[in-house]
Amino acid sequence: MTRESWQTRIGFILAAVGSAVGLGNLWRFPWMTSDNGGAAFLLVYLGVVLLVGVPGLLAEFVIGRRSRRNPVGALSDLSESSAWSAFGHVFVVTAVILLSFYSVVGGWILRYFAGSFTGAYFAAPGAYFESINYGVEAVGFHLLFLGVTALIVLRGVRRGIERATKLMMPAIVVLLLALAAWGVTLDGASEGVAFYLAPDIAFLQANFLNILPAAAGQALFTLSLGAGTMLTYASYLGEDRSLAADGTAIAVLNTFVGVLAGVVVFPILFALGVGAGGGGPGALFVSLASAFAALPYGQVVGVVFFGVVVLAALSSSISMLEIPVSFLVDEYGLSRRAAVGGLTGVFAVTGAVCALDQGVFGFVAGTLVDLLLTGGLVGFMLFAGWVLGADAVTELQGGSGPLARSLATPWLYAVGVFIPVFLIFTFVSGLADAAG
Numbered sequence: 004m005t006r007e008s009w010q011t012r013i014g015f016i017l018a019a020v021g022s023a024v025g026l027g028n029l030w031r032f033p034w035m036t037s038d039n040g041g042a043a044f045l046l047v048y049l050g051v052v053l054l055v056g057v058p059g060l061l062a063e064f065v066i067g068r069r070s071r072r073n074p075v076g077a078l079s080d081l082s083e084s085s086a087w088s089a090f091g092h093v094f095v096v097t098a099v100i101l102l103s104f105y106s107v108v109g110g111w112i113l114r115y116f117a118g119s120f121t122g123a124y125f126a127a128p129g130a131y132f133e134s135i136n137y138g139v140e141a142v143g144f145h146l147l148f149l150g151v152t153a154l155i156v157l158r159g160v161r162r163g164i165e166r167a168t169k170l171m172m173p174a175i176v177v178l179l180l181a182l183a184a185w186g187v188t189l190d191g192a193s194e195g196v197a198f199y200l201a202p203d204i205a206f207l208q209a210n211f212l213n214i215l216p217a218a219a220g221q222a223l224f225t226l227s228l229g230a231g232t233m234l235t236y237a238s239y240l241g242e243d244r245s246l247a248a249d250g251t252a253i254a255v256l257n258t259f260v261g262v263l264a265g266v267v268v269f270p271i272l273f274a275l276g277v278g279a280g281g282g283g284p285g286a287l288f289v290s291l292a293s294a295f296a297a298l299p300y301g302q303v304v305g306v307v308f309f310g311v312v313v314l315a316a317l318s319s320s321i322s323m324l325e326i327p328v329s330f331l332v333d334e335y336g337l338s339r340r341a342a343v344g345g346l347t348g349v350f351a352v353t354g355a356v357c358a359l360d361q362g363v364f365g366f367v368a369g370t371l372v373d374l375l376l377t378g379g380l381v382g383f384m385l386f387a388g389w390v391l392g393a394d395a396v397t398e399l400q401g402g403s404g405p406l407a408r409s410l411a412t413p414w415l416y417a418v419g420v421f422i423p424v425f426l427i428f429t430f431v432s433g434l435a436d437a438a439g
C-alpha cells in the first residue's frame with residue numbers, strides 16, 4: 004500500500020496550523036501570560052518563537068520530509084543506529100502523555116459548550132467547574148472528545164485530517180475576529196488590552212530570567228514541537244516545496260491566532276473586573292464562564308467561544324493521535340483502522356486516569372509535558388545537526404528560494420549547537436526556579 008500524502012500545499016499548512024492552534028493558544032497562553040506579567044511575557048514569547056520555534060520547526064520538517072516516515076522509523080532509517088531508534092520510541096510515549104491530559108481538557112470544553120446552550124453554569128460558574136473537573140463526568144466527556152478525534156483520524160490523512168482542518172481553521176479565525184470585535188466594545192476592555200499589549204519594561208528587566216523558561220515552554224507547546232507531530236505531518240509531503248516558507252507561514256499564523264485569542268480573553272476578563280486572574284488551569288474557565296454569565300449576550304458569546312475552543316482542540320488532538328498511528332502503520336504494517344482502534348482503547352484508559360485524579364493531571368500537564376517536549380526537540384535538532392548534517396542543508400534548500408538557501412547553513416549551526424544549549428539552560432534554570 005502506498006503511503007498517503009497531502010492533496011494540496013494549503014492543506015498541509017492548514018493541518019499544521021490546526022495542530023499548532025489549540026488549547027495552547029486559547030487556554031494555556033492567557034493563563035501563562037497573566038501569571039507572568041502580561042505584555043512583558045508576550046514580548047519574550049514572540050522572541051522565542053522566532054529564534055527557537057521556527058528553526059526547531061524546520062528541524063522536524065527536514066527529518067520528516069527526508070524520511071517519509073513516522074518519528075521512530077525516521078530516526079532509525081536516517082541514522083541506521085539502534086540508539087536513535089530507541090530514542091524515537093520516546094515520541095510514542097510523548098503522544099500518550101499529551102493526548103491523555105489534552106483529551107480531559109477537551110472534555111471540559113465540550114461540557115462548557117453544552118452548558119452554554121442550556122445555561123447550566125450561569126448561576127454558579129465556580130461551583131460548576133468544581134462539579135465537572137475531575138470525576139466520572141469528566142471521564143465521560145473525555146471519552147466523547149477522544150471518540151470524535153478517533154473518527155477523524157480513522158478517515159486518513161486526506162479525507163480525515165486535511166478535510167477537517169480545512170473547514171475548521173477559517174471558522175476559528177472568523178469567529179475569533181467576531182468575538183474580539185465584541186470584546187473590545189465592553190466597558191473596561193481597554194485596561195485588558197493595555198495589560199496584554201503594552202509591556203512594562205521595568206518588570207521585564209527585573210524578571211527576564213523567570214519569564215524565559217515559561218516563554219520557552221509555551222513556544223514549544225504552541226507550535227506542537229518536540230512531540231514528532233510536525234515531523235509526521237511533513238512526512239506526508241509529496242513533492243519538494245519550500246519548507247522554510249511553509250514553516251514561517253505556520254509560525255506566523257499560529258502567533259496571529261494566539262495574539263488574537265488574548266485580545267478576546269483579556270478584555271472580557273477585565274470588563275468583568277476579575278483582572279488578569281491567574282491561579283492555575285481551571286481559573287480561566289471559571290473567569291470566562293462568570294463573564295459570560297454577567298455580560299450582555301453572554302449566552303450566545305459563550306456558545307461561540309466554547310465552540311471555537313472545541314474546534315481548535317480537535318484539530319490539535321488529531322495531530323497527537325496521528326503520531327502513534329503512523330508509527331504502527333509504518334513499522335508494524337497495521338491497518339489504519341486497527342491502529343486507531345487499539346490506540347483509542349489505550350488513551351481511553353490513560354485519559355481516564357487524568358480525568359479522575361487532579362494530582363496526576365497537574366503533573367502530566369505541567370512538568371512532564373515540558374520535559375518531554377524540550378528533550379524531544381533537542382533530540383530532533385541534534386539529529387538534524389549531527390546525523391544529517393550536510394543532508395539537512397540540502398533538504399532544507401530543496402524547493403526553497405534564495406533567502407532560505409543562504410540561511411540553511413547558519414540554521415544548521417543554530418539547531419546543532421546554539422538552540423539546544425539555550426533550551427537546556429532555560430529548562431534547568433526553570434527547574435531550579437521552581438525548586439527554589
Ligand code: PHE
Nearest residue numbers: 023025026027224225227230
Ligand atoms: N500546539 C497544540 C496546542 O497549542 C498542542 C500540541 C502540542 C499539539 C504538541 C501537538 C503536539 O494546543
Ligand code: NA
Nearest residue numbers: 021024315319
Ligand atoms: Na488545533
